[in-house]
Amino acid sequence: MGIIRAKEVGYSYKRLNDQGEVESVRQALNNITLDVAAGDFIAILGHNGSGKSTLAKHFNAILAPNEGTLWVDGKDSRQPENVWDIRRTAGMVFQNPDNQIISGVVEEDVGFGPENMGVPTEEIWRRVEESLRAVGMYKFRRHSPNKLSGGQKQRVAIAGVVAMRPKCIVLDEPTAMLDPTGRKEVLKTVGVLNKKEGMTIILITHYMEEVVSADKVFVMDQGEVVMEGTPREIFSQVERLKSYRLDVxxxxxxxxxxxxxxxxxxxxxxxxxxxxxxxxxxxxxxxxxxxxxxxxx
Amino acid sequence: MIRDITIGQYYPAESVLHRLDPRTKILCTLLYIISLFLFQEWTGYLIATVFLCTAILLSKVPVTFIFRGVKAIMVLLVITVVFNLFLIPGEPVVRIWKLTITDQGIRTAVFTAFRLIYLIFGSSLMTLTTTPNQLTDGLERLLGPLRVFRVPVSELAMMMSIALRFIPILLEETDKIMKAQTARGADFESGNMIKKAKSLVPLLVPLFVSAFRRAADLAMAMEARCYRGGSGRTKMKPLAYGRRDAFAYLITVAYLLLLIGVMRFTK
Incomplete structure (x- = not known):
């Protein structure tokens, strides 16, 4: 059994009116079944509004499915007592680097996760050093995040997740706000974590170039997984990808x-x-x- | 340019004062401030001056930086001096039109001015040698006992440090929105006070919207990294008193006792 497993998962956003009554319901995820093997590099593709970010939030138990079940490392994400274990297992990196860095000093930000988990002080320092080295940001450890480039900030955010020693990292469009150099930096870092540390990577993106090196690709459209396979299998179907408004x-x-x-x-x-x-x-x-x-x- | 704004006024240097525990600095500054209100005589000022000068020399902060703090209270300072000068009754020295300056007035004015300046010098010295983060940590620990009364001390400290982190980001954003609106013909420069204030409204609305959006994002990111309030957290940089802190407390208390002793003696 894989590290993340979804069975017929569905999720809908409810729009409430002023009286708190349900005005409309939008089905963001519909009947999603997938299985992610530990150590894999997975890419999830989809155009805007295809539900890929909603799915990402399920992997980290920020959202829990309305229908179906999602297991992270064998734990059901709908059980409230599992939430914190799941967040420890599957770390998450978000799109905007500025809105996920908490502290005014790089090393303190990386230490934030371990601090929350109650890791002893010396161990925090060891983890901070280790994870900053893993993303190549060790020499910036005393800098203020405000003075770093977008790619560097995103690498700090990744280090912050790595310091929690997760088995899996979910990256929700981590490169969407970066310039090409920053994008390359982030992707290289992610690749290294996957190859060297054996971490499971789930990369959510709409840049096709980024998924070429993935082990497996899921294509999403209107809340459903419509294609699944190796990059080669997926990209050989140019016409079909175009119908989902994706470029090869x-x-x-x-x-x-x-x-x-x-x-x-x-x-x-x-x-x-x-x-x-x-x-x-x-x-x-x-x-x-x-x-x-x-x-x- | 706007990126380089530092919050607080930390002056980075390697000195004994910089290395002191923030708690020590906060409490000693408090003691020092109290001490300034204990005396009325020049002997007291002499002792306070020696104490302050020693601290400034030890801190390795350039004197110009310390003087900067006085600028902020210049208006207050002038008003205090003027009022004291003219309104204190006593032996008249100078008479200008209907106003009289008395010897008692001059004395009080000068002493009050010095007291205010010393107050600012002392507290600037603390903020100049302590990073905002350390200050927050120090306050968190010092206010810790308030938890008994259900004051969410750790959460408040967390809010303070997040605010510190986001001030430069929001400043940058303000700058961006201003430029975007100037490009579309908005005018922030001309007009009187009211007009200028009005022109800020269209600036504040998008700023607030984006601040709330950031807050929502940040809250989610914090939860994703297992943040669930202050309890059960460990510290990456725990505060620890060292020998130098004991020394600092000792000197400050000695200074306070000396001051009280001298006051008693001269009376």
Missing amino acids: PQVTLLAYELRKQGIPLPEGVLTNEELVEALCRVRAAGEKQFTENGESV
């Missing part, structure tokens, strides 16, 4: 268009290197054909 990475799109023009390229090309290699093979095959038949391709 540029290379994949280029390969797709070339294929449509009749150039024999494999489906689901994900990286520049792959495309170059495939194109070289096509050319080599073409030359071979040329020498055999005496005509050009």
Whole structure:
């Protein structure tokens, strides 16, 4: 059984009018069933309003499902006594770096989680150092977060979660407010945590380029999981992704268009290197054909 | 530019005063302030001056920084001096039109002015050598006993430190909103006081909206990191009294006793 398991999970937001009566109900999640294996790098894709952030909040027990059940490390998130254990197991990083840093000094902010958990002082210091090193922000430990760049702030936020020693980190669009450099920094950090520390990563995003290295991708649309598979499986279905208002990475799109023009390229090309290699093979095959038949391709 | 604003007026330096426990600094400053109201004679001022100067020298804070604090109370200072100068009855010294300055008036004016300035010097010295975070921690511990009366001391301290963290962010945001509105023709500069105040309303509304949104986000982020109020938390930087704190208390109490002794003696 995986570290996070959802069975037919549904969640709806109720809009109340002034009298406190239910005015309208919006189904944000509908019949979601998924299973995340420990140590995996999972990406959840979806355009705005597809319910992906609502789902992320379920992983951390900020929200509890109206229907169905969600287990984090075997604990039912609807039971109030499990809430704090779940939050310890699945740490969460939010979109806006400014709104999740609590303290005016980097190291104190990283220490906030362990402080809440009642970790002894010396152990807090050890964890703070360790997690700041893991995200490459150790030399900024005495700085004020206000003077850091967006990417650095987000790395501090990640360190703050790492210091709680979770088994799983949920990142809810951590790069949406960052510039390209900051995005790269954050993704690299997340990748390292996954590979080196073996942490389960759940990355929620709408940037396609960020999911290429994931082990598994879930695509969400209108509160439902509509596609599930490896990045290669997902990105080979360009037309279907377009119908969910999602773009595929540029290379994949280029390969797709070339294929449509009749150039024999494999489906689901994900990286520049792959495309170059495939194109070289096509050319080599073409030359071979040329020498055999005496005509050009 | 607006990013660099420091809240409070901490002056970073390596000195004995900087290293003292914030609790020591708060309590000693309190004792010092009380001491200023104990005497009326110049001997008292002499002792207080020696004490204050020693503290300033030990703190390694440039004197100009300490003088800055006086600027803030300049108006108060002038009013106090003027009132004391003209309204205290006694032996007339100078007569200008209907106003008389008496010898008693001059004496009281000068002493009151010095008392006020010393008060500001002492308390600035504390805030200059203590970071806002340390101050918050110190207050949290000192007010700790109030928990008996159900005062949520830890929560208040947490609120204070969060406020400190968000002041520069909100300032930056104000700056941004102002620029955005100036770009669309808003005018914050011209007009009289009332007009200027009115022009701030459209600035405050978006600022409040965004502050509330931030607060909601932050509350969620804090909960996600297992925050559930003050109880059961441990401290990353717990306050601990050292030998130098005992020493500081000793000196301050000795100063206070000396002052009281001298007052008794001269009477």
